[in-house]
Amino acid sequence: MNAASPEDRLWHVQDVSAFLGVPVETLYRWRKYGSGPPGARVGRFLRYDPAKVRAWVRDREAA
Known part of the structure; x- marks a missing residue:
């Protein structure tokens, strides 16, 4: 089984929280x-x- 590359990985809620602050x-x-x-x-x-x-x-930046 091939592991997904970091670019293909889905984010956890904590990842999105950190990204958005x-x-x-x-x-x-x-x-x-x-x-x-x-x-x-x-x-x-x-x-x-x-x-x-x-x-x-x-999309939020453009609004």
């Missing part, structure tokens, strides 16, 4: 109200595609 609780609150970066459940875990998180940030 917001508490983990804020990410969960944003998700609840549909206003945060898009995330997906992988089993029982919440994961984020780094490219989508970066695109979400770019």
Whole structure:
């Protein structure tokens, strides 16, 4: 089995929290109200595609 390269790895909630500089609780609150970066459940875990998180940030900068 091939391990995913670091560029292909999905981010954990803690990774997104560190990248955006917001508490983990804020990410969960944003998700609840549909206003945060898009995330997906992988089993029982919440994961984020780094490219989508970066695109979400770019969209906020343009607004």
